[in-house]
Amino acid sequence: MTTTLPTIEILCSPSQLRGKVTVPGSKSITNRALLVAALANGKSSLSGVLVSDDTCYMVKALTELGARIRFSSGTNIEINGTGTLKQPSDSLYLGNAGTAMRFLTAACALVEGNVVLNGDEHMQKRPIHPLIDALNAAGINATVPSSGCPPCTLHGQGFIPGGTIGVSGALSSQFLSSLMLVAPLAKRPTIIKLAEDNIGATGYIEVTRSVMEAFGAHVYQDDEKSFHIANTGYSVCDFKVAPDASAATYFWAAEKLTGGMIDLGYTSDDFSQPDAAAYTLMQSFPSLPTFIDGAQMQDAIPTLAVLAAFGSSIVRFTGIANLRVKECDRIAALHKGLNCIKPGLATIEEDDLIVFGDPELPKRARPCTIDSMSDHRIAMSFALAGLKCRGIKILEPDCVGKTFPDYWSELSSLGVSLSYA
The missing domain is CATH 3.65.10.10 (Enolpyruvate transferase domain)
Structure with missing residues (x-):
């Protein structure tokens, strides 16, 4: 018997995300x-x-x-x-x-x-x-x-x-x-x-x-x-317990993608975990660094990879071999999801992920369903693509409950329209 997995679709999003969200503890x-x-x-x-x-x-x-x-x-x-x-x-x-x-x-x-x-x-x-x-x-x-x-x-x-x-x-x-x-x-x-x-x-x-x-x-x-x-x-x-830097990365990236302003209640300096380093890298968007070493901020790499897809740089993510043994093989999941949005958007060389940024991606993207692989970070990261591209659906959206149960409601509070199926 075939079981249909639940999905969530980002129907529409304000051109600029503005508002306040609550970031959970680390x-x-x-x-x-x-x-x-x-x-x-x-x-x-x-x-x-x-x-x-x-x-x-x-x-x-x-x-x-x-x-x-x-x-x-x-x-x-x-x-x-x-x-x-x-x-x-x-x-x-x-x-x-x-x-x-x-x-x-x-x-x-x-x-x-x-x-x-x-x-x-x-x-x-x-x-x-x-x-x-x-x-x-x-x-x-x-x-x-x-x-x-x-x-x-x-x-x-x-x-x-x-x-x-x-x-x-x-x-x-x-x-x-x-x-x-x-x-x-x-x-x-x-x-x-x-x-x-x-x-x-x-x-x-x-x-x-x-x-x-x-x-x-x-x-x-x-x-x-x-x-x-x-x-x-x-x-x-x-x-x-300090606030969660990994959770914050999604909203820092959403700010950059939409030119908005999202109040997390904290500055980047208030986060004590290594993923907070992603904030500084995001400030150069759309011209992200050509090489990003992810060894010290592994949980931020899915966010950065999706952000890089909309940038003007070709970005090679290095030091990320350990992503293969997370909740899923995140290198493979990112590669599959990015190329689902646009063929040729990413490639893999050994354990490096290379993302070919395309500032025109919202016009060129095709509607698709992203397989989250039951991985909370894959689901939350690819939701960012849905802020700019029409027709993005994500399988198994409830997997975000692993670390951020209120993720979808926090996005909705910013005016993002979501549809569950």
Whole structure:
């Protein structure tokens, strides 16, 4: 039986988008802070948290692991942690929440007993074997199928040994962050050594460090590849989650595409995540740089790629190989979507995406349906194309609930007319 997937079509948009929108809290910071607060001994308060699919999976899992979590208001949470985690009564289901899967895989070593962590069909295609290898080398019994992807099984002993741990961050910096986040609970001080001389998305390592230090951890480096973490445990904290820079990129790009003015309630300097660097690049639109290195702002690349399609430059996006192992292969999804709008608009050379900007694209674009691949960032980015081109439909629009449930309503508040089917 054939199932028809839902779509959303951008019917029309004001020539200039003007108004005010609400940017949610950062997913990256929220899920780090949720875990750290759950590992502290006592009550912590988090404000400005993101409430979305990804963070709700983390909240549910932490509750099943013994933390007491209560929403005191819409985006404020109180967490009572015990300084450790208990064995859940069943496996932990984490959907396609990559941060939850990776961070909890290491954290479940604190459980005395076996824990299975699983996700949806997309999660079961996302590699996690570098983290599993690192845990086993550190004396923590962890297994994963031959695919190297979830489900993961942790055979916890109730403690983390500590000492020196090696890990590869080539596929994702989240493997390093995962080990960092649990290191303060180890039996002895921990030194985490990166297998590579450098990795992409080092800005997210700084996000990890800042959350840890807010809850009393001590992290220092004696070189770029070694992270020393004291076994201090975590202290309770009243913590404010910063706004989400990745979400902001869509409205920064919408401003540039339409010549409008959108008030986010924050300046670009108020965003602490690496994707905020996209703001400066967008200021040169329509003449974007010929080369854009996406290693340090990977979640902003789909936004920048769609914006580049309307520019006057040929833009090569480099340093983006890790986009192939996100919620989908984002390099392939961007290539397919851009060429759906206009054949020849983009090409791929190895892991680089090249976008051939066309200032006349609104006149030359053809009506089409963009396959979001169930990826929130693909759906939200290609909505930007619909602001300028007629007939753009996007499959599975509800996938934006992963990080920005109110995305479509915020676009509507700016006067964008949408049609669901």
